[in-house]
Amino acid sequence: MEAAINMGLLTLMAIVTLGIIRLRNLFAVVILAGIYSFLMASVMIVLDAVDVAMTEASVGAGISTVLMLGVLYLTKVEEAQPTHTPILPLIVAVIVGAALVYGTLDTPPFGQADTVMNTYVGADYLKRSVPETGIPNVVTSVLASYRGFDTLGETTVVFAAGIGVLLLLARAKKPKRRKQGEEGDDAS
Amino acid sequence: MMFAASAAIMIWLALAVVRALRGPTVFDRLVASNSIGTGAILLLAVFGFMTGRPEFLDIGILYALLNVVGTIAVLKFFRFGDLGHRGGEEPD
Numbered sequence: 001m002e003a004a005i006n007m008g009l010l011t012l013m014a015i016v017t018l019g020i021i022r023l024r025n026l027f028a029v030v031i032l033a034g035i036y037s038f039l040m041a042s043v044m045i046v047l048d049a050v051d052v053a054m055t056e057a058s059v060g061a062g063i064s065t066v067l068m069l070g071v072l073y074l075t076k077v078e079e080a081q082p083t084h085t086p087i088l089p090l091i092v093a094v095i096v097g098a099a100l101v102y103g104t105l106d107t108p109p110f111g112q113a114d115t116v117m118n119t120y121v122g123a124d125y126l127k128r129s130v131p132e133t134g135i136p137n138v139v140t141s142v143l144a145s146y147r148g149f150d151t152l153g154e155t156t157v158v159f160a161a162g163i164g165v166l167l168l169l170a171r172a173k174k175p176k177r178r179k180q181g182e183e184g185d186d187a188s
Numbered sequence: 189m190m191f192a193a194s195a196a197i198m199i200w201l202a203l204a205v206v207r208a209l210r211g212p213t214v215f216d217r218l219v220a221s222n223s224i225g226t227g228a229i230l231l232l233a234v235f236g237f238m239t240g241r242p243e244f245l246d247i248g249i250l251y252a253l254l255n256v257v258g259t260i261a262v263l264k265f266f267r268f269g270d271l272g273h274r275g276g277e278e279p280d
Contacts, residue, residue, distance in 0.1 A: 010197045019209040031217045038228045062254040066261040
C-alpha cells in the first residue's frame, strides 16, 4: 500500500519535472516547482519522515515560491532561448548522477537495525527520550529539547534572513517609482 | 475504505497535475497548485488514519497555512507586480 502510493507520487513528480523542463513560461515553472515540493512532502510523509516533510513543505512550497516570484519581478517572465547546445551539461549531469548512485550502493539496507548509526547514539536517544522529555516523537525531542539552544540559534538566523529579504523587497520598489514619476510615463 | 480513499486522492492529484501542465492561463495552474496542496493534506490525513496515527492532522493544519501563504504571494504578485508592495491602494 505504501509502495503503491509512493510509486504514484513519484510518477507524478517525474511528469511535473518534465513539464518544468519543457515549459518556457517561468511563472508556470514556479508554480510547478511548488507542486513538486508538495508531492515530495507527501512522499516524505509516506516514508515516515514527518519532520523532513514539514521542512520540504515550508521551504520548498512556501518560501521558495515567494522568493522565486521576487526574482521574477526583477527578470522577464518568458525564458530566453539557450545560446549553446545542452550536450556538455547533460554529460556532466549524467556523470555526477552515476557517481551518486555508485556512492549509495555501499549504504546498508533501509531500516536495518544493526548498522553503526542505529546502534550507539540512536538507541540511547530512543531509550531515554520518552521518559526524560515526555515527547512521543524522538526527532522533535532531539531538536527541541536536547538541542534546544542550537535550534534557537537556527531560528534566530532564519528570522534575521527573513527580515533582510523583507527590507530588500521593500527597497527595490522605491527607485522604480521615482524614475517613473520623473519620466512621466504611465505604468500599466 | 481508506485504500479506496487514498486511491481516489491519487487520481485527484493526477488530474490536477494534468491541469497544471496543460492549463492555458496562469490561473488554471494556480488553482491546480492549490488543489494539489489540498490533496496533499487529505492524503496526509488518510495516511495517518490508515497507519493508526491521527496526530498527522496537526501537520495537515500547517500545510493548509502554507498553501494559503503561497497562493496569496502569487496573487499579490499578479495584482501589484511586486512582492514588497504595501498593499491597500490601487496599482496605478
